[in-house]
Amino acid sequence: MKARLRRMVVLLLPLFGLLSGCWDRIELNDLLLVTALALDIEEGQVVTTVQYLLPRSQSTASSSGGSSSSGSKQSSVRMSKGSNVADALSKLQRKLPRKLFWGQCKVFILGEELARSGIREEVDFLIRHPQPRERSYLFVSKGKAADILEVFPPLERTSADVLRELSDMRIGYHVTLQELNMMLKGESRAAALPFIRLLPPPKAAESTQTIAYIQGSAIIRKDRMIGKLSDKVSQGMLWILNEVKDFTVTFPIGESKKRVSISPIKASTRLIPTIRGDQWQMTIRVKAKGNMVENDTNWSPMNEQLLRQMDQAFEQEIKRYIELAASDVQQRLKTDVLGFGTAFYRKYPKHWEWVKNRWDEQFQHVKVVVEVDAQIKRTGNVSNPGGLPEEEIKRR
């Protein structure tokens, strides 16, 4: 009996394989590898533009050496219109012989016009769809988002790749789909997205041979873009958000106002909210350690006092960045993209209940105190200022 049952199972098992028909099996050859999606708005309709890769057979790829300058473009662009993103994309699919595949799409670009008119619907589509990655990057572009996709960078395969690499390097600001969703759902209902624009092409190159780069950030309140932050203010915002990874701080020092450049090796920021009576205060405590990368002065950092002065100047510079960013965001944009709301909510959940509905207004009145503890840890390969004779070096 047992043996018969076993034989039955063995005979039937392969049949299950045939019955299933391999539901979601799809060959790589039938996929359209989307690298980026740009969303624009035009006469009340959503315009979707996808940039996708053109898989070339190996022989041609190797003969052309993979360089885009030889005319073999590695990506292409298609667009279509619709009443919303899903509608536009379903219309787009009709024009493409292969199935749109979002699994490798790591860049979403929103046109400035679309961002100003509201992005909630678009965000909904992107986080609802199972294929796009939650860790893909979002950008707001100056002008039409589609234009960003229609350039062909001299380095990297596609312009989307360039944006992704730029974000991966953590020099500038970057926001993933997941983070945007969290920010929009969060206490302050505000978000900052990196703002990108096209870099003018080098003189010798064609007009399409260029890339987009990150310059400043776009501020979104509720779901609409309300303004921009300049590059410098964005940098200060990164300090507040504890996102500084690789950025060189240059500041003047001494009477000569010559400059010293420090590249942080370690920087961490803590937001410490306090409420005293009516006074809401946010203490921004920054700890930074840096490497000296350039010293234009004749000060020798080997002298402890001079080094301490340099440390202080470094601290002042960081403080200046942060204060600039805080005042710009508080006074001009009146939108909490700095995460103050979340910090207050976590520490004072009851107080938060009072101000929750008028936080945008309360935010302007939060007093910002910046405490910076910065140290220059290493001086690079030389200790004294380079290229100076011994007697000209200021040692005390």
Added chain:
Amino acid sequence: MTSKAKPSSSQLLKQELEALGRQPLGKELQRSSEQLRQLYAGCSDVIFRSFMIGGNSNALLLFIDGLSDATAIDSSIISPLMKAQSNQAMQLPQLAEQTVTVASSKPVTTYAQVMEAVSNGMPVLLRDQEEGGIAFGLPRWEKRSIEEPSAEPGIRGPREGLTETLRVNTSQLRRIIKSPLLKIEVMTLGEYSRTNVALAYVKGLADETLIEEMKARLNRIQIDGILESGNIEELIEDAAFSPFPQLLNTERPDVVCAALLEGRAAILMEGTPFALVAPITFFTLMQAPEDYYQRFMVSTFVRWLRYVFLLISLLLPSLYVAVLTFHQEMVPGSLLISMASAREQVPFPALIEALMMEVTFEALREAGIRLPKQVGAAVSIVGALVIGQAAVQAGLVSAPMVIVVAITGIASFMIPRYTAGIAVRMLRFPLILLAGTFGLLGVMLGIIAIVMHMSSLRSFGLPYLSALSTFRGRELKDVLVRGPLWMLNERPRLTGEYDAVRQAPNQKPGPQHGSE
């Protein structure tokens, strides 16, 4: 039905043979000689030599040409006996004691004993007017000399391999383990082949019940002939329906002896250089003899390399197919693009492509083994060209697939035991099919099924994944790593009673105290 009612001629023959075998050798030489001549009628290699002992009594010497040492028979048996000054009263055993100069002899009383002695190369002497005869130990036949084991070569370690002759093999074991506690028990299997099979074990180290069990399983075999130890393996293993070997086969005496010293038992057989070792675990199959002769760090590294390549050999093609047809988002972007570019002109689905290539590879491997050496080289050249260069250029398969198949092929040869390697190679195919139909889920299910099956297996009572499944740290020292010899103080735990201590503790080498 008919056979029960009326025995067939072959059964009659068998019964006759058995009946004759039970008969004792009679006093009359004339009669027994006739019986034997009838028995060996048509056997041109059986020689009956009649002569007179001391010129007064008839004697018959019976032996098989080519199995016994003819010159020694001449010089040590026939000529001394013919010249002997014998009186009729002297019995054959005393006569032999006095005159015959052969190292070993034993008395034979029945026809069955005569037959066994003769077919094992022992000439049998019968004398008129005397019951019983004497068999002399003069076997000598053409045999292969001891050579380097061709299926298990190594850089370091003994170069001797077992041969097709049982006595040579047992002597090799005895030369390594000289203690009288090494027992080698011989039994005869196969109705027609009457093959000598030896069960070797070290008394006191091997579990008594294990030896009992092995004897019982061996004695259960009722078969016409046994040609290779593979036949025995198939008849005594625990689970017949399993791709995994449950006995280790080896042609190296050092491997056999290492197993014996761990309390395992070995089955050696006349006619094949391959000995069987049991009980074993899967990890035994992943160990090469050289592991224990090289430095332990090197061995540990190589062992890990083997485990990694075991997984590659089992999983790489199926993972490739699964990822390519179901989980394209899992591949790093730039890698996916190169894969997509490579696959652009390939007309087949990844599943078909993988199966095609794997089957071709297996075919080439098999063809390479079976063909004569001169042709084998041609096959490998053609194979390399066909599955490597030409297929890619013709756009039939993609280059990444060729790489996957090639790596998998190499990986499967990393498994030191051929029988285990071929099991893994075979399991690859169901896994590829599962990957092509259910993706990673299918691969996962396949792995679970394989692991379940392996954990259910036993080799003579020893769980197949023992040491890892039971997770005994003491034994993992010789499974996950190859611990230094001075740390491997205990034998692996096999079945039943065992002597745990292998060697004295604290043997870590270093300068002697006071020698500084």
